[in-house]
Amino acid sequence: MELVIIGIIIVVVVVFIAMTIKIVPQQRVGVVERLGKFNRLLTPGLNVLIPVIDQIRVYHDLRIQQANVPPQTVITKDNVQVQIDTIIFYQVVGPEEATYGISDYVYGVRNISTATMRQIIGKLELDETLSGREKISSDIRLALDEATEKWGVRIERVEVIDIKPPLDIQEAMDKQMKAERSKRAIVLEAEAAKQDMILRAEGDKQSKILKAEGDKEARIRQAEGQRQAQELEALGQAKAIEAVAEAEKSRIAMIASAGLDERVLAYQSFEALTDISKGPANKVFLPTSAVETLGSLGAISEVFKAGKDGK
DSSP: OHHHHHHHHHHHHHHHHHHHEEEEOTTEEEEEEETTEEEEEEOSEEEEOOTTTEEEEEEEEOSOEEEEEEEEEEEOTTSOEEEEEEEEEEEESOHHHHHHSOSOHHHHHHHHHHHHHHHHHHTSOHHHHHHOHHHHHHHHHHHHHHHHGGGTEEEEEEEEEEEEOOHHHHHHHHHHHHHHHHHHHHHHHHHHHHHHHHHHHHHHHHHHHHHHHHHHHHHHHHHHHHHHHHHHHHHHHHHHHHHHHHHHHHHHHHHHHTTOOHHHHHHHHHHHHHHHHTTTOSOOOOOHHHHHHHHHHTOHHHHHHHHHHTO
C-alpha cells in the first residue's frame, strides 16, 4: 500500500514538473493563456508555467512557410477558361494576431488568393494572361498584404506555377507557334541571303576600286618615270652640246693662240688633198682660195711636182 502511494506521488510530481517546465525550440513560439485570457508568449529556450492556471493555446513556426493553392479554373476577358496553379510563401510575424485575428490564416490566405486571381484574370485576355505571370503574382501579393497585415502574417512571395488553357486552344497555339517559327526561319534565311549578296557586291566593289586605284597609281608612276627620263636625256644632250661648244671654243682659242690664220688652214687643207690625190682618184679639184694661198707662198709648184712624181 505504501508503495502504491509513493508511486502515485512520483507520478504526480512528474506530471507537475512536465506541466511547469516547457522547452521551446528555436524559431518557434507558444501563445500562453492564463485562465482563458492571453498572457504571454513562450520564447525559444526554457519556460516556466503555472500548472492548471497557464495553458499553451498554440505553437507557431516563425520560419517562412509555403501554401499551395489548389488549381483554379478561371475565365479570361475573352471568355477562355484557363487553369492556374499558384504557390504562396508567407511568414508569421505576429503570433498573437495569428492566433486571435483569424481562426485559420492559411485557409484565409488561400481563399483571398483565389478570389483575387479570379478578379485579375477576368480583366485580362488570354494572351495577356499567358504573358503576364509577373503582373498577376504582384497583384495577388498586394491584395494579400492588405488582408493579412492584421492577421500577423507577412506574404513573402506569390508565384504562378502554371497556366493551362483548354486543349483546343493549346493545339491552336502550337500550330501558331510552329507557323511563327517557320516564318521566322524563312525570314532569317532570306535575310541571310540578302546579307550574303550585299557582302559579295560590296567585296566586288572594293576589289574594283582597289584595282582601279592600283592601275592609276601605276600609270602615274610610269608617266613620272618617263618624264624624269626625258628630262635627264635633255639635260645630258644639253651638257653634251655645251661640252662640244666648249671644246670648239677651246680649239679655236688654241689655234688663235698658236698664230694660225686662214692661209695656214688652207695649206693644211691642200696637204690633205695631196693625200687624196695619191689614191685612185684621177682628178682633184682645188679651191680657188687654196690656189691663191699656195701661189702666194710659192709652194704650189712643189706640190704639183710631188703629185706627178707620185703617179
